[in-house]
Amino acid sequence: MGRHSCCLTQKLRKGLWSPEEDEKLFNYITTFGVGCWSSVPKQAGLQRCGKSCRLRWINYLRPDVKRGMFSQEEEDLIVNLHQLLGNRWAQIATKLPGRTDNEIKNFWNSCIKKKLKQQGIDPNTHMPLSETKECCNENLQTSSTEMGQAMVINNSTVFRNGLIRTDQAHYPDEDFMNKQVFDPFSSFESQMGSDQTGCTSKSRILSQYHSEQNYRDNYEFGFSPMPNLTYNCDHSNNMTDSMATDISESSSSRMSNLFLSETKECSGSSSCNVLNIQDNELHMMDNNMMENSAFSWDITEETNKLESTFQEFQFNGVKSEELEEEEMKINSWEVEDHTQHGRSYSSENLVNFPLTSLSEDLEYFEQI
C-alpha cells in the first residue's frame, strides 16, 4: 500500500543509492533530460522505482543543488518564510536557490526548531512559548489577538501589533554567532590547487572568475562577489585519497569519482555560503517585514510583499525577467550540456550564486 504503481511490477532496490546507481541515473538524465520518471529506471538500467529516481535527482544529483551548512542568512530566511508559509517546504525552497525542500525540512526539524525553543519561541506558532501556553490555557481565545503572531527578525520578536521584543538572551548557543564566515580567497586558492584531482582546472576557475567579473561589471554592484565554485570545491576538498589516485582520464569515470566524492558531505560552512542577499538588502527586507508586521498581517499581502521583495533583491538585483532566463538556462542544462564531460557548469549558471565578501559578511554579523 502506498507504493507507487511502477514499484509493484518488479522487485526493486530500496535504501541508499550506490555510486554506480548515481552514475547511471546522472548519465541518463544528462543525456536524455528529465522526462517521464516512470520510464527512467528501465531506460537507465536501474532497479529502482521512478519516484525514487526523481527524488534522488532532485535532492542529490541535480547540478544546481547546493550542499553543506546553511548560512545565517539562509537560516533567518527560513524562519521568516516559515512564519509566513508554515510547513510548505517546497515553497520555502523556491526562495533558497540550490536548497531542496527535503534539506530545508530536515534543517528545520533538526536545528531551527531547537534553536527557537531555546529562545523561548514556539516553532509552530512563532510566538513566545509563554504566549502559546497562555493561548492554550485560554483556549486560544484572547491572548493571540492581543499580541498577534510573532515574527523573529534578528533576535527580535515582532508581533502583529508592531511591538518588538528584543531578547538579549537569544541565541544561547554562542557558536551560532561565532559561526565561521566564508573566506572566498582561501576557498579559491584551495580550488586552484586541486588540479591533481581532475576536478578543476585553473583555466576553468579563471574563466568562471572572469565571467563573474563581467557579471559584476554589467550590473555594477557595490561589492565584489567572488565566483561560486561550490561544486568544484566540494569535489576537490572531499576527494578521498583512494579516489584521488584512481581517477582515469575518461570523463565518465571522472564524473563517477566526482559523485563518490560528493557522497562525503561538505563539512565546513566555508564552501557553502552562497545566499547572496547583500547587507543593505537584508536590512531593507527586514525593514519591509517590520513594516508589514506593524501595519499589515494579511497573509496574502504579506506573501506578495515578500514575493516582490525577493523579485527585487534576489540574485543581487537581477531582475525577474533575467531570473526567468537564468532559470530556463538551468532547466535546459541537462539537454544542452550533456555533450560536455561530466559535471561542467557554465559560468552563467555559476554566477547565479555569487558570494558576498568576507568583510561584508563580518560587517553584517557585527551589526546583528
Add this chain to the structure above:
DNA sequence: AAGGAATTCAACCGCACTTGT
C-alpha cells in the same frame, strides 16, 4: 575503548493534485 543515547539526513510512504484518455 566500549556501548548506549542523541542527532542527522537520505529515502520511503501515503495522500492530493494534475494530466491524459
Add this chain to the structure above:
DNA sequence: AACAAGTGCGGTTGAATTCCT
C-alpha cells in the same frame, strides 16, 4: 464524468554518524 497514470509534497522512518558517559 470517470478512471488511471504520473507527479509533487509533507510527514515519517531508520541507517549512519556523532556525542556522551
